[in-house]
Amino acid sequence: MAVSINSVPTTDQLPVVVIGAGPIGLATAARLIERGLEPLVLEAGASAGTAVRDWAHVRLFSPWSEVTDPAAEKLLAPTGWVRPDGAAYPTGGDWAERYLQPLADALGDKVRYDATVTGVARTGRDRIVDSGRDEQPFTVHIRTADGSEERITARAVIDASGTWSTPGPLGANGLPALGERTAADRISYRVPDLGDPAVRARYAGRRTAVVGSGASAFTALAHLADLAKEEDGTHAVWILRRGITGSTFGGGETDQLPARGALGLRAKAAVEAGHAGAVTGFRTQAVERDGDRLVLIAEDGRRLDPVDEVIVLTGFRPDLSFLSEIRLGLDERLQAPTALAPLIDPNVHSCGTVYPHGVTELSHPEQDVYLVGMKSYGRAPTFLAMTGYEQVRSITAAIAGDREAAERVELTLPETGVCGGAGLFDDPDAAQTGEGGGCCAAPATLQIGIGAPAVSSGGC
Known part of the structure; x- marks a missing residue:
């Protein structure tokens, strides 16, 4: 050298x-x-x-x-x-x-x-x-x-x-969850570009966990909801570390930041239409393999149904x-x-x-x-x-x-x-x-x- x-x-x-x-x-x-x-x-x-x-x-x-x-x-x-x-x-x-x-x-x-x-x-x-x-x-x-x-x-x-x-990890304590690194092939830390055929194929017809509560998570949920309308079997599971309150989806139509409100409304619509399910109070502690799929485990011992992909948008x-x-x-x-x-x-x-x-x-x-x-x-x-x-x-x-x-x-x-x-x-x-x-x-x-x-x- x-x-x-x-x-x-x-x-x-x-x-x-x-x-x-x-x-x-x-x-x-x-x-x-x-x-x-x-x-x-x-x-x-x-x-x-x-x-x-x-x-x-x-x-x-x-x-x-x-x-x-x-x-x-x-x-x-x-x-x-x-x-x-x-x-x-x-x-x-x-x-x-x-x-x-x-x-x-x-x-x-x-x-x-x-x-x-x-x-x-x-x-x-x-x-x-x-x-x-x-x-x-x-x-x-x-x-x-x-x-x-x-x-x-x-x-x-x-x-x-x-x-x-340096995106934030899946682990709720600010450190990678147990098994997060070894499951890296199924975890992304970016909002996916579903216009890319290879990226689209990764999520089409699959069950994806989206972890995060900001506008990036809203955007990912909205994109996956749109994909679900075109590709059968596509579903998102929205993982929130807190509960859903009146402010979870932003201010909606009354939000003084209209685009932020629109994103929140799109995420809310995705949940209400059944394209995404919400899991609240879930603080991820570990990731386990279940064949080709992943299981997220919370600090309180709860286990999610297996997912094919995880999108981590925690900052x-x-x-x-x-x-x-x-x-x-x-x-x-x-x-x-x-x-x-x-x-x-x-x-x-x-x-x-x-x-x-x-x-x-x-x-x-x-x-x-x-x-x-x-x-x-x-x-x-x-x-x-x-x-x-x-x-x-x-x-x-x-x-x-x-x-x-x-x-x-x-x-x-x-x-x-x-x-x-x-x-x-x-x-x-x-x-x-x-x-x-x-x-x-x-x-x-x-x-x-x-x-x-x-x-x-x-x-x-």
Whole structure:
């Protein structure tokens, strides 16, 4: 295995390393360039927006006007890039191909692909050492596609790697259920794309358990209900860790987030039509094989009838393993920055009531290290892309020494009508008119994260 070790520079002209070439990571690079700073974006995948491409078939609730960053547009303008119709609604694939990849191409060699970050530390200082810590640059450890290792020296590190790669497990205690790993061939952690013939064949005519209570679970149930109308024998079993109450399906027609309400109504309709059965108060402890099928076992000893497949939609969480030598200040519950956590607590806030925030809320005990985008929210749901763009505008201003701009709020979010998911529709016209429960009636903002089928990471 080849090993390359860069000497520690004595100059202040070091790059700011950005982890992840997704929407927020690439916007960070554009903002750094706008500030006269040198970015280096490290992307584990082979292209820009690797995670976004995983849900390329999903159409966003948000129009183009709300999913591009102003600094990024300025960077793209000289390349001949044509801005998509601001009122049109892209799919994840559109977003990646028509915006994220062109933006990465415009950044040129400032973006490196197949570069997986395996560690971040202060040069010559482990987590314990205080002496001279803040004066030392960062050392970023990466592994390339061929298995070789490199060390990159950076003046600051902005982690926009998202949470897509670390979905929540089936086990109700936050850890994998007994037997979950060995049953991995029958368990998925994504909303299935039933437009893919291979995926459709996996669920058609079969009994599938859907575990989760958010919009992703609603979407999966609705899709499976549609499949059941076409393929005999298709049935879903909805597993909820809590009971069904008046709020289980959202606000329905009175929900101030219409798309979220529509998703809930679709899930409710699936149950009432008999396409899905609901099992409440079921906290999974173990998974057992029953021939070619699986049996879920609850903590109270209940056993479900065998199922052919399990779809686990229990949220996402940040991967903090490569930041173990960095001093982070994280909330003990949400794993979000301590000052940000009270603003995004899902027990109190929805995506429409989270105030715009920046460097003050996102700072850590370790200076010049920031978690941004979905990763900044830890385990909390309903992160907004527009919020992420504001985060990195503020942070890059702070790194450049412009504290006044860093502390100034330059984003106003709609108080209502913020979409709660990526939606069930595929028709752009329906997206714009709101027909079929596909779009918010008020101005919409893209949600990235837990509770949306179009969850991004690797770059949000």
